[in-house]
């Protein structure tokens with residue numbers, strides 16, 4: 123399955139992810155297709171969240187909304203979907219009302235038998251591959267398209283907690299009481315992640331991002347046991363599988379939120395080209411920890427977007443200076459430290475993009 127796609131006109135994102143110097147920093151934001159956009163809310167009025175995910179024409183439409191609105195300012199698109207499509211593919215029911223909820227979460231390891239024995243990713247998640255191919259065509263080479271999945275630890279926690287959680291008591295009970303069963307389930311999820319990312323790359327995704335949103339809930343010791351091996355499994359096997367078919371591997375990004383304690387070791391050995399950063403670390407300190415081994419992405423506190431133009435400009439200026447290498451942008455993708463939230467004024471986000479263009483430019 124080889125697709126012919128329109129040639130890419132803006133490769134800033136891919137060059138920065140490979141560690142190259144760029145004339146200015148590429149910029150996009152997590153959850154850029156989302157509820158802060160009136161045109162997104164309009165689509166959601168008549169379509170359920172997962173209906174949008176499962177209908178390639180709708181997924182393409184909402185993926186393109188921010189690209190159209192911020193034409194010339196945004197340097198990447200990210201396919202509209204959710205990390206929780208993997209638990210669905212494994213046989214679990216997931217609702218979005220308005221946050222995610224699982225009517226039948228995994229209670230004890232005996233419940234693992236309720237999951238699908240084999241997951242046919244093409245059959246279960248082929249709609250994501252279709253959406254990616256259609257979006258790639260519709261983008262007409264304007265900007266690259268990012269594919270993504272959730273990291274095993276984060277998905278495992280959702281599948282056990284049954285939704286968001288404050289204390290992660292149930293998922294922590296699993297890892298401490300049933301460590302072997304937990305590791306086996308985490309690896310099963312990791313195998314689905316591999317199939318899913320390989321399929322997304324084949325369908326046309328030009329960069330792949332893994333979201334470990336709850337990495338920060340683990341101690342450094344437990345992260346090394348319950349998350350890191352699965353992340354390495356994913357980066358290694360995605361590249362291996364694509365290479366076996368003579369296909370190039372897209373650059374890979376890992377966003378392990380809250381896991382700044384692991385930055386140095388992730389840069390050393392996790393196998394990702396770029397590490398995403400939340401806002402809890404100073405850019406210069408992150409640069410120091412990763413020793414030039416990987417590119418970085420981030421990391422403005424998303425709530426700065428509520429602080430008005432001066433606050434946004436000040437934060438962007440500081441961040442651009444903090445990530446600069448030899449006085450200019452290199453190996454840095456400007457982004458927020460987490461997803462944009464629904465109350466942000468889209469014009470304030472435009473200002474954020476304009477400030478990144480201005481203050482990251484090589485003089």
Ligand SMILES: Cc1c2[nH]c(c1CCC(=O)O)Cc1[nH]c(c(CCC(=O)O)c1C)Cc1[nH]c(c(CCC(=O)O)c1C)Cc1[nH]c(c(C)c1CCC(=O)O)C2
Nearest residue numbers: 152153154155156200201202203204205221222333335461
């Ligand atoms: C943990 C997680 C989820 N989903 C995702 C993560 C990892 C990133 C992170 O840490 O935030 C990833 C995600 N979710 C969504 C995308 C689409 C692409 C994009 O970034 O624009 C991506 C990359 C759409 C979405 N996923 C969701 C929305 C909002 C729901 C809606 O339209 O009603 C969107 C646009 C819903 C969702 N999905 C999830 C939650 C916790 C929620 C509810 C939170 C909220 O209300 O914002 C699970």
